[in-house]
Amino acid sequence: MTIEPHKDVTTIGNVHYYHRLTQGSQEWHDLRKGMLTASIMDKVITPATLKIANNKDTRTSIFELAAQRVTDIPADTFISYAMERGNLEEVEARIAYSQQIEPVAECGFVTNDSLGFHVGFSPDGLVGDDGIIENKSRDMKYQMQTIIEHLVTQDDANLIPREYMLQVQTGLWVTGRKWCDFTSYSNGMNMAVIRVEPIPVYQDKISEAAEATEKQVQQCVDQYRAAIANPSNRIIPVEWIDHHEEIIA
Numbered sequence: 001m002t003i004e005p006h007k008d009v010t011t012i013g014n015v016h017y018y019h020r021l022t023q024g025s026q027e028w029h030d031l032r033k034g035m036l037t038a039s040i041m042d043k044v045i046t047p048a049t050l051k052i053a054n055n056k057d058t059r060t061s062i063f064e065l066a067a068q069r070v071t072d073i074p075a076d077t078f079i080s081y082a083m084e085r086g087n088l089e090e091v092e093a094r095i096a097y098s099q100q101i102e103p104v105a106e107c108g109f110v111t112n113d114s115l116g117f118h119v120g121f122s123p124d125g126l127v128g129d130d131g132i133i134e135n136k137s138r139d140m141k142y143q144m145q146t147i148i149e150h151l152v153t154q155d156d157a158n159l160i161p162r163e164y165m166l167q168v169q170t171g172l173w174v175t176g177r178k179w180c181d182f183t184s185y186s187n188g189m190n191m192a193v194i195r196v197e198p199i200p201v202y203q204d205k206i207s208e209a210a211e212a213t214e215k216q217v218q219q220c221v222d223q224y225r226a227a228i229a230n231p232s233n234r235i236i237p238v239e240w241i242d243h244h245e246e247i248i249a
Helices: 026-032 038-044 056-071 081-100 140-152 162-175 200-229 244-248
Strands: 010-012 015-018 109-112 119-121 125-127 131-137 179-185 192-196
Touching: 026 109, 038 056, 038 162, 038 200, 056 200, 081 125, 081 131, 081 179, 109 162, 119 162, 131 162, 140 179, 140 192, 162 179, 162 192, 162 200
Parallel strands: 131 179
Antiparallel strands: 010 015, 015 109, 109 119, 125 131, 179 192
């Protein structure tokens, strides 16, 4: 999979920073289509065991990435109220962090091609040359739980909520940065900031899973192309039609 040249990208080794890309924009969706990203790493790695996953969600994710590659069409996205609220509160968390701890630079997307293909990550912010932030909007009950279970106890094995660790570690893997400040934000409650550094076992599994996933996605692409090239198969070409305006109307 290749990426088209972009007008505003900074490259440091195998890491490519797309600074002026707006997350959620059409250009952002176009850039990341067909690419393994931090947001779906929990579909190819089982978070609880760190084993490479092989289940329905894994296969669905692989088929989705393969379909995006052969059609060059990004996936449809649905934005719920909770997602909209989360987007707003993550901006508020970035502002609070910038004002109280250290300035944050926005960056739309980051890729790493050290394995011979691109793995992507959409950072919530870059901090200096060494750090990133990952902001999470939480319901009040989960904010209370996070502060009690992850700040009061300060257990290194339970540093942040488990469901976010794989995403954070993938962000560190993609960027190659030294740390991520995980922020847990809930409107009206104090914001928790927890520093996370790369964990070797996670970093190794992310590399392993990325290579395995890329191999499976490319295999699907090859099988699809062979199927449509076989004249004995009853396959009818279909042009893509954008139905969004009709559906909205």
